Amino acid sequence: MEHIVIIGNGISGVTAARHIRKHSSKKITIISAETDYFFSRTALMYVYMGHMAFEHTQPYENDFWKNNNIALVKGFVKTIDTEAKTLRFESGDSLKYDKLIIATGSKSNKFGWPGQDLQGVFGMYHKQDLEALEQFAPNNTICKRAVIVGGGLIGIELAEMLASRNIPVTFLVRESSFWNGVLPNGESQMINRHIKSHHIDLRLSCNLKEIKSDENGRAKSVIIEETGEEIACNVVGLTAGVTPNIAFVKSSSIETNRGVLVNRFLETNIPDVYAIGDCAEQRDPIGNRRPVEAVWYTGRMMGEIVAQTICGNRIPYNPGHWFNSAKFFDIEYQTYGWVFAKPKENHAHFHWKHEDDTKCITIEYNTLTNEFIGINTFGIRMRHEVFNTWLNEKRDVDYVIDHLSEANFDPEFYTRFEEDIKTTYKNQMQNI
């Protein structure tokens, strides 16, 4: 029987395993060095905040794997011998495979800052990071202040986590406004204000120069590049993005760049070796997508596709319209299609913001054809399916504005803003 080995038990690897099991009775083994069972990485924050216990982040009961005949191995793969189709573990064990899927995800970026490996300095990605956080920042007497370096999605989540235990947070953001490489200005500014309203010491246009150590090798302060200011702290969170977790692949004959290089079929240069999820890098980027996409959804989607290929139905990875979501403290964010921080050539933005400063939308559209390109929505839930249909049908921006109520996904009895949005839109158009 063909033996499919998957390295990594995150969403990509586990989705691949589940779908291979759906289509076939091949032998499946999932290897992880991180945890015994699959858990939802995106939910780690809720464990620290006390919303959930760790076991609640595990989508399947522990006997699920046995019932579905999926073997789980805990171990750290050191090298891949693609000639002998054998994995060698750090422990000295080895494992033969017929087909291999690399789904090892990411690791937190470290940009060579002095002191980046001190105790009390960590990212927020792995379960071990959560355990470190629990050790170094259990409360605000042990951790009197935390400094977060890097203003992205993980950084703001870490800020929310620490704030939930009343730990003062200084949040260093390199950009002039939070996540403004992705978010248009109006949205980014609104999130700045929202962060500050949660008593986070938000420092924009601030870079980390170094992390200082105390006599025990623990972080005691950070120095800011621009001002030279020293901020005393007990914990430093490094959340300046993630990078593919593929150090162990480098010694093999599998071709890598930032990630493991794959074609549209998620195949590497070596036959029978595939890579999916955060650690895969597309040789030819797909549309506006980046070659490495460290996103939950794309990991899941790649898992679904690679399972098809492995089970004999070789199909290309063909993601539909871009979508994503996040939550910034109390404000939910969803996006469908493309909204760029600055409108692309011949594109423009329509921006509407509610006076309470927690809800806004931005629509990107083509000024020549009026075609709707994408929407960012903050504080108002919208339907994935409706926008997917509109994007397929290449609707124009007027149609989208007129039919926005069809896309509303807020709970019943919520105040609706479609009319207000429509009025704002009509007024803006008249002024042009």
Place this chain on the structure above:
Amino acid sequence: MNHRLQESMSLAKPDAKDLTGKQKVSLFIGILGLFILALALFNINLPNQGLVLFFALGCIAVGIVLFSNDAYLNKSKGIKNDAVWFKSISSRGVLGWATGIVLTSFYIVLYFFPQLLGLGKNGVSNTGLIALFDPLSNLLSGRPASQWFVYGSLYTIAILFFGYKFILKYRHNRYQQLRTGSVMFFQLGFAFLIPEFMYRLNSNLPYYDLKSIWPLNYYIFDEWSVKGFLSNGNLGLALIVFGLLSIFVITPILTYKFGKRWYCSWVCGCGGLAETAGDSFRQLSSKKLSAWKLERWLIHTVLVFSVVMTTAMIYSYLGYDSNKFWLTKNLFIGLVIGFLTILFLAVMIFKRNELGKDVKYGAIGYFVVIGLLLIMHFTGTTNEVFFIKGSTLRSAYGLYIGSIFSGVIGTGFYPILGNRVWCRFGCPMAAILGFQQRLFSKFRITTNGGQCISCGNCSTYCEMGIDVRSYAQKGQNIVRSSCVGCGVCSAVCPRGVLKLENGSVKGRINSNDVLLGNNVNLIDLLKR
């Protein structure tokens, strides 16, 4: 490895996270109120009972209100579940177990030893806790209090003031606010005040909480109850007709339009308590598959029991002679079997596909009921059914289901098993509504395409123990008979994935056509 962080084993200070100063004061005021009630319980002679009662209940109310204000009003609007799994009370810690034991003991005393609460029997006046409530009872209905009046008062206070707390907790969510306002209204008006006023108008009418529908209200068709209604002219007749309409007409229409939530989380008193005072325990319900299996067997067994028991009860006091009363034993048993058979056939013919594997269990349930009814009909005598006295069957139901299951386990175990144990495992009304919700209703929880990140907040905070995530992460809508439509899964979802909706019945269960993000239809591929 234990992931309950910072767990404290201290009995004196079981909570890892401290309460604020204001919260401690509020807690003290609330406990002072309970302490006064406890003093009354031990028959300590309190002067000026009316004033003392007012003060004690006032303390409880003020304590809860002040606590809630401090807990929620100083924070931004949004989901407030921080530290739920660190608090002893809400994570089966020392305080949780202690509260569970106190509540359970209270229910045992209430149901089985009301004299310990000070109930005076056979004309003897009340003492203790019950006597303390006499002034309030006299004010409302003009009669001394009973243990049920004491219970009803405390129950109403719990729903009203913990309802206030819940509304503050969800002050960003109008669905939650309206729903909570609704259960507060129905508890105060329909369950508490109206029956007392009705007694004032006509003291012969049986206690009737208009919103309590058979089979939840299992005594409405008891002989004493029916006679009570029928001997009270048009008002009594109207009430019993309303009782029949409730179950056979009003309930099916509303459940078709809105799902069972119109009752379970908007109107029902059991649901009302669960959603307000029980809200802090919703995360304790078991999400295991095994719990789901147990739930389905248990709740449907209770339903079978209650249908058979009610039929047997009515049967036992009907006569054989149609000249005396048009509804005879024979006609009645014929009507019941006929109704169940039509229902069964209709479901088997029109809803076979929706039922899927459960067809077998539905059939088992049907034949068990019919079998039992036939056995009863051919072996029963004027006062015996199933070879035991008809009233014994009824008392057994009242004892095991009405008292032990719904009260002692259902509410007493809130801090251990979660706040909907009764609704999930035992309530026959929920079983009927759920059956209809699954097969004939416009209600569903819609999943928003591929946006689920499998975080598990929805499943964790589902009080009915539904593994919401298992559907959401596959892009499927959630159509489950047990869902009471509380809307908390949708509220706690950090990605806006879930929405409670009443839509078209077609395509309600959409497992064949889901959008997950890939530009291929995986289901088509699966079918190939």
